Amino acid sequence: MSTNTISKVPLLDLRAQYDTIRPEVDDAVRRVMESCGFIGGPEIKGLEEEIARYSQTAHAVACASGTDAILIALWALGIGPGDEVICPSYTFFATAGTISNNGATPVFIDIDPKTYNMDLHLIEKAITPRTKAIVAVSLFGQCADIPSIKAICDKHQLFLIEDAAQSIGSEWEGKRSGSMCDFGTFSFFPSKNLGGAGDGGMIVTQNAELAEKARLLCNHGAKPKYYHSVVGTNSRLDALQAAILRVKLRHLDRWSEQRAKNAALYNQLFEGTAVGRPYHDPRTRHIYNQYVIRVTNRDGLKAHLAERNIGCEVYYPVPLHQQKCFASLGYKTGDMPHSEQAALETLALPIYPELSEDMIRHVAQTVRDFVANK
Ligand SMILES: *Cc1c(COP(=O)(O)O)cnc(C)c1O
Numbered sequence: 587m588s589t590n591t592i593s594k595v596p597l598l599d600l601r602a603q604y605d606t607i608r609p610e611v612d613d614a615v616r617r618v619m620e621s622c623g624f625i626g627g628p629e630i631k632g633l634e635e636e637i638a639r640y641s642q643t644a645h646a647v648a649c650a651s652g653t654d655a656i657l658i659a660l661w662a663l664g665i666g667p668g669d670e671v672i673c674p675s676y677t678f679f680a681t682a683g684t685i686s687n688n689g690a691t692p693v694f695i696d697i698d699p700k701t702y703n704m705d706l707h708l709i710e711k712a713i714t715p716r717t718k719a720i721v722a723v724s725l726f727g728q729c730a731d732i733p734s735i736k737a738i739c740d741k742h743q744l745f746l747i748e749d750a751a752q753s754i755g756s757e758w759e760g761k762r763s764g765s766m767c768d769f770g771t772f773s774f775f776p777s778k779n780l781g782g783a784g785d786g787g788m789i790v791t792q793n794a795e796l797a798e799k800a801r802l803l804c805n806h807g808a809k810p811k812y813y814h815s816v817v818g819t820n821s822r823l824d825a826l827q828a829a830i831l832r833v834k835l836r837h838l839d840r841w842s843e844q845r846a847k848n849a850a851l852y853n854q855l856f857e858g859t860a861v862g863r864p865y866h867d868p869r870t871r872h873i874y875n876q877y878v879i880r881v882t883n884r885d886g887l888k889a890h891l892a893e894r895n896i897g898c899e900v901y902y903p904v905p906l907h908q909q910k911c912f913a914s915l916g917y918k919t920g921d922m923p924h925s926e927q928a929a930l931e932t933l934a935l936p937i938y939p940e941l942s943e944d945m946i947r948h949v950a951q952t953v954r955d956f957v958a959n960k
Pocket residue numbers: 651652653654677678680681723749751752773774775785786787
């Protein structure tokens with residue numbers, strides 16, 4: 587099949603997605619504008635109920651971002667100065683930034699190089715008398731082995747938060763991401779599988795008391811209004827975002843399935859080449875928020891694709907234990923070899939659901955040309 591008529595493939599094309607759902611989205615926006623109910627109200631309540639159902643959880647609390655969702659989950663668990671929280675080094679910054687923002691100390695561990703999720707065997711070695719919690723991440727859309735991590739947490743009486751910003755709808759042995767721990771946290775950043783028209787987030791839990799704490803903290807600790815039992819903050823989701831997200835949630839499974847189909851086609855096209863394909867653990871439902879390959883000359887491939895107008899991105903170029911802001915924690919290069927290697931070799935390719943088969947073939951061929959001629 588000829589792919590030489592394609593001149594450009596972006597990493598993500600939100601415009602293409604909007605074109606497929608425009609009447610529904612526009613109606614939802616108009617509905618909120620007509621009501622002029624911008625804070626709280628039926629759209630928020632509706633989205634919270636729908637996300638709770640979707641994620642197999644009993645409670646959902648909307649908040650302002652995926653970052654705030656982690657921040658508030660840690661806060662609601664009482665984590666603060668003097669406490670240590672274990673998390674992977676290879677993840678988006680917010681996983682650890684929120685631990686620091688609560689006054690606690692992030693303790694980084696390395697990843698399993700196949701899944702990019704935290705290496706279970708390293709957890710117990712990182713536990714000290716100060717350890718209070720683990721923030722596990724389900725990276726790139728593949729649920730981490732949360733049941734095994736939860737078993738370690740139960741043994742040592744630690745709390746478990748799953749940073750499920752990239753994994754809404756993903757599953758571990760049929761159980762949804764976010765549902766198997768004390769708190770699961772979602773992001774509605776526009777590039778996530780369920781992305782809003784701006785920032786947004788959600789905290790989910792099976793525990794009514796924890797849900798109530800989180801809700802209180804998101805609303806200045808006020809219940810009823812103007813009566814403050816604790817000091818909280820303002821972290822809310824806009825009703826406009828909730829209305830848009832409710833429309834998009836109806837399409838989420840179809841989109842995530844299309845991403846998985848796109849991944850399967852890439853996998854087939856990269857078979858027998860020097861391109862390292864993403865590993866899909868058969869125990870998970872992978873929703874492919876990112877399709878991440880590994881190559882030895884990653885920066886060369888990145889430049890090659892950029893010259894040919896193919897979008898790609900490095901997630902993530904610097905593991906968290908090597909970030910300047912965490913220098914005082916005393917980690918050094920070599921401490922987390924798998925995270926460091928991944929940071930040098932990984933590259934995310936376009937995987938969004940609206941990609942045509944020709945576009946995928948064009949991207950794959952352009953990658954193959956590079957690795958073959960290197
Ligand atoms: C996107 C993301 C976040 C933060 O979400 P925001 O909504 O951008 O604040 C946290 N953790 C991970 C792993 C993410 O990918």
